[in-house]
Amino acid sequence: MIKLITASERHQANVGDWLKSHYLFSFADHYDPSNMEFGPLRVFNDDYISPKAGFPAHPHTEIEIVTIVLSGELTHKDNIGNQATISPGQVQRMTAGTGMTHSESNETDEEVHLLQLWFVPNQRNLAPSYELMQVDFLSTKNKLTPLVTGQKVLEDVVFLNSNSTVYYGSVDQGEEINFRTFKIRKTLLYLLSGSLLVNNVEADIHDQVRLDDQELVTIRGTSSATFILVDVPALEVNY
Known part of the structure; x- marks a missing residue:
């Protein structure tokens, strides 16, 4: 089976002046029971964060979060000691596991464009962990x-x-x-x-x-x- 979903069918989130986001699946206050996941892929968001704005510290459990920055810079901080600025060409993975708190912010004067994908892990009760790698894919x-x-x-x-x-x-x-x-x-x-x-x-x-x-x-x-x-x-x- 092959299914085309057009750009106009993405959900455009109404979050505030600081964030422009399109959801490819049900997420946050957008609920569509016919579009909950794709295999273990649970979230795919296309985000633009305004300068000097971002997500304050918030918790996650039992989810794998992949962050891909396409332009600009995103600063990550978490409660297990990681702090990094993610630039284009880098890829970040956060294993929330049994529980992890993090924040994501744009501390620059330019908009940041990022993709974030969440996967249901294939193991429960993993220890929280973090990885950032330079891939130079662009x-x-x-x-x-x-x-x-x-x-x-x-x-x-x-x-x-x-x-x-x-x-x-x-x-x-x-x-x-x-x-x-x-x-x-x-x-x-x-x-x-x-x-x-x-x-x-x-x-x-x-x-x-x-x-x-x-x-x-x-x-x-x-x-x-x-x-x-x-x-x-x-x-x-x-x-």
């Missing part, structure tokens, strides 16, 4: 670059407690990328810029293509495009 061309994974076949990638992988993709007009998968897995592709044909389905900026029961995902640039591809198990065995 300069890649005509390839998929793994950013975070729980699949042990990939190295030098941020670790995730889920049998899932998040890729950054870039393809020039007329070029093609083939992503081989399995019918027991699912693929979500979210367009950041440009336009694509995904298994012959036309997708434009901020559209999503969700696929399952596929063995090959063919991604062709109808213009130069960038995107996030999330590869997840159709059914994650948890706990």
